[in-house]
Amino acid sequence: MGNFLKKDILVLLRDRTELMILLLMPIILIAILSFALRGLLGGETSDFHMDVAFVIEDDEQQGIVEFIADLENTGMPPEVVLELEHAVEEVKPYTMLEQLMESETVSDMVTVAELDFSEAEEALENEDIVAILTIPEDFTYRSLQKMLLNEGDGSDLLITVKDYGSIRTDAFINMIDRYVSTMNFETAISQTLIKLGHEEVLSGSEGENIEAQELGGVESISAREPVTSFQYYTISMAVMFVLFVGSAIASKAYVEKKQHVFNRIILSNQHPIVYLGGKIISASFISFFQLFILFLVSSLVFRTFPLDEPAFWGGIAVIAMILAICVGGFAALLTAVTVKYENDALNHIFAGGIVTLLAFIGGSFFPTSEMPAIIGTMGNWTPNGAALTAFLKWMQELDMNVILPYLLRIAVLSVILIASSILIFPKRRSV
Amino acid sequence: MLETEELKKVFKGKTAVNGVNLYMDKGESVGLLGPNGAGKSTTISMISSLIKPTSGDVKLKGQSVLKDPGIIRNVLGVVPQEIALYEELTAYENLKFFGRIYGLKGKELEAKIQEVLEIVGLKERQKEIVKTYSGGMQRRVNMAAAMLHEPELLIMDEPTVGIDPQSRTHILDTVRHLNQEKGLTVLYTSHYMEEVERLCDRVYIMDHGQIIASGTKDELKSILSGEETILIDLDRPYPDLVTDLQSHDGIRQTIETEKGLKLIVPKGSKLLGSIFQVAERHQAQILNVNVKVPTLEDVFLHLTGRKLRD
Ligand SMILES: Nc1ncnc2c1ncn2[C@@H]1O[C@H](COP(=O)(O)OP(=O)(O)OP(=O)(O)O)[C@@H](O)[C@H]1O
Ligand SMILES: [Mg+2]
Numbered sequence: 001m002g003n004f005l006k007k008d009i010l011v012l013l014r015d016r017t018e019l020m021i022l023l024l025m026p027i028i029l030i031a032i033l034s035f036a037l038r039g040l041l042g043g044e045t046s047d048f049h050m051d052v053a054f055v056i057e058d059d060e061q062q063g064i065v066e067f068i069a070d071l072e073n074t075g076m077p078p079e080v081v082l083e084l085e086h087a088v089e090e091v092k093p094y095t096m097l098e099q100l101m102e103s104e105t106v107s108d109m110v111t112v113a114e115l116d117f118s119e120a121e122e123a124l125e126n127e128d129i130v131a132i133l134t135i136p137e138d139f140t141y142r143s144l145q146k147m148l149l150n151e152g153d154g155s156d157l158l159i160t161v162k163d164y165g166s167i168r169t170d171a172f173i174n175m176i177d178r179y180v181s182t183m184n185f186e187t188a189i190s191q192t193l194i195k196l197g198h199e200e201v202l203s204g205s206e207g208e209n210i211e212a213q214e215l216g217g218v219e220s221i222s223a224r225e226p227v228t229s230f231q232y233y234t235i236s237m238a239v240m241f242v243l244f245v246g247s248a249i250a251s252k253a254y255v256e257k258k259q260h261v262f263n264r265i266i267l268s269n270q271h272p273i274v275y276l277g278g279k280i281i282s283a284s285f286i287s288f289f290q291l292f293i294l295f296l297v298s299s300l301v302f303r304t305f306p307l308d309e310p311a312f313w314g315g316i317a318v319i320a321m322i323l324a325i326c327v328g329g330f331a332a333l334l335t336a337v338t339v340k341y342e343n344d345a346l347n348h349i350f351a352g353g354i355v356t357l358l359a360f361i362g363g364s365f366f367p368t369s370e371m372p373a374i375i376g377t378m379g380n381w382t383p384n385g386a387a388l389t390a391f392l393k394w395m396q397e398l399d400m401n402v403i404l405p406y407l408l409r410i411a412v413l414s415v416i417l418i419a420s421s422i423l424i425f426p427k428r429r430s431v
Numbered sequence: 432m433l434e435t436e437e438l439k440k441v442f443k444g445k446t447a448v449n450g451v452n453l454y455m456d457k458g459e460s461v462g463l464l465g466p467n468g469a470g471k472s473t474t475i476s477m478i479s480s481l482i483k484p485t486s487g488d489v490k491l492k493g494q495s496v497l498k499d500p501g502i503i504r505n506v507l508g509v510v511p512q513e514i515a516l517y518e519e520l521t522a523y524e525n526l527k528f529f530g531r532i533y534g535l536k537g538k539e540l541e542a543k544i545q546e547v548l549e550i551v552g553l554k555e556r557q558k559e560i561v562k563t564y565s566g567g568m569q570r571r572v573n574m575a576a577a578m579l580h581e582p583e584l585l586i587m588d589e590p591t592v593g594i595d596p597q598s599r600t601h602i603l604d605t606v607r608h609l610n611q612e613k614g615l616t617v618l619y620t621s622h623y624m625e626e627v628e629r630l631c632d633r634v635y636i637m638d639h640g641q642i643i644a645s646g647t648k649d650e651l652k653s654i655l656s657g658e659e660t661i662l663i664d665l666d667r668p669y670p671d672l673v674t675d676l677q678s679h680d681g682i683r684q685t686i687e688t689e690k691g692l693k694l695i696v697p698k699g700s701k702l703l704g705s706i707f708q709v710a711e712r713h714q715a716q717i718l719n720v721n722v723k724v725p726t727l728e729d730v731f732l733h734l735t736g737r738k739l740r741d
Binding site: 003006007010011014015256259260261263264265266267268269270 | 479480481500501504505507509511513514515516517518519520524528529531532533560576580
């Protein structure tokens, strides 16, 4: 096997065109896409800035005191009351909004000034600010009532803008919308969890995110590290271009068959499966190195990922390895068909169409969050899409449990690919 | 050591090989001759277990190769008609890869590689990429790759096409040497009659998928023992003269050659005089006349009505 691997690597290294496709092209694309589509991810938005004013009519501290006082009068069992009091600390609505505004992503984009209403109106009139967010009286109290006890109608945030529909105001409204849905969403979760008697989750912020994914997929923007466009496109181009290793290896197999080298190998009395196994190993190895090189070069040139975090890179390596094996599976299947029918049409279809399709569905060109939900769902079932999601989630959360389901999908697909290639590959002779 | 029983191969309704029986004893050197499309390569592929016969079998030391291709693969070296090499790798890298799939390694492999490179005379240029070699050099590496693992049986399918005469002589001498000193069994296909004459003890002649003659070189030549060959060199081609001679009583065959004509006539027939007369009539200028005993080439021509090479 080492012999086959060495030979395959040598053959590939001598093929300039193939190397360009596998290494140079993704790097160029990473650069182009990252610069061009920066805004799409909201990661690097330094040139996009707005000032807003907050008019605060609420007193958070007092709201909390009132809420707790109410709680103690409801006659709930003392454990529950205690639990809810803890919960309040975790979900203080205004504090969360403040945290959001101070978070790295948002604070780059939005500068908040606390003004009283008349000052704010004047600033808006002078176009010193683009929007006023009014936090009404009893906001904290009413939100908590709604969130934790599902009582009352909650509370509304009021946004006042001057030119409705401009990009900036839209962006701000959007941001607040997302905050609100996050709150509503957490409301839904906390209530579900109270019903389920799952108290610990209320206080643990780690558990929250996992549950969040399963309950509805509304993204909580407050807890995440933002993804830069360089990070996004490094990963998405890497998971796309790694697929080309599959067809590259299979088209080398076609040449081997065509130029009768394959016959020589068969004549050496090697079992055909050894040959196929060699292809799987070669493709996996080469894929892994390709991913490694792309991540490394991107980190060195664009400072995409921090180079001094072994734990981070460990997880990246695990995902890359599983994806690489899956590419080995693609290589095996393509090789089996190519050698059996002595025809490399499928390779061309794969490299020329299937990869692009997989890349599109899997979010390599645009984040799937910008596309209809169905594509996102389908995308997470493609090996590249699942790997992309796994990479992103690992980057943000560094939690193996979160990415495990995605890795499992890729692994299952690999097994299917390899098994079918073994079924197809000619067993003893070539005819 | 090896025999084929009624080997037959049909490709999509087209019969390429039609009931071939041949045998080879251990240590023998056997030639397989035939014009293009005769079915030589197909026969060789069936013998070496690369393609499955439509019917018939190949037996190695009495065992069916069809049932267990492994038995022949273990003792076989094949020089295919095509260049079966990795173009992007150097000669050395190719040989190293092929040696290792046969389980050779380390010093032994290294020694073997240098040995076969010596035989084909490419030692100095072994580190060059195969793609950049001349056609003849590629052929030589193609041969070297089949000899690495010291096969008992070496099958060569037109291995010397495009190799210059000097290297060819060297290679043939080496194969002959291996055959005579080490008991290597050789099956040799070629269009170069002189190679077969030089290398092979016994010859099969094949045409249209069938063996049409076989025997030792002398046995085959005796097929033509009643004939002789007259070579006539002319200053230029005379098509009418050819037509005339073809219909001439007593001349069995008239073939145009590069220099002039080749006539096959019954032995002892005193035809030269009348041939000169015909030539005179066509005002053909005769430069040279040569009367020869038949060669294998002539036998081949006689049997197939075709020249070996066009
Ligand atoms: N894979 C194939 N499919 C269909 N026809 C084939 C195939 N291989 C060979 N043939 C046909 O079988 C016949 C014999 O071919 P083969 O290659 O055995 O001839 P050959 O004697 O080796 O000729 P040459 O001297 O040109 O090498 C030819 O007519 C050829 O067209
Ligand atoms: Mg042939």
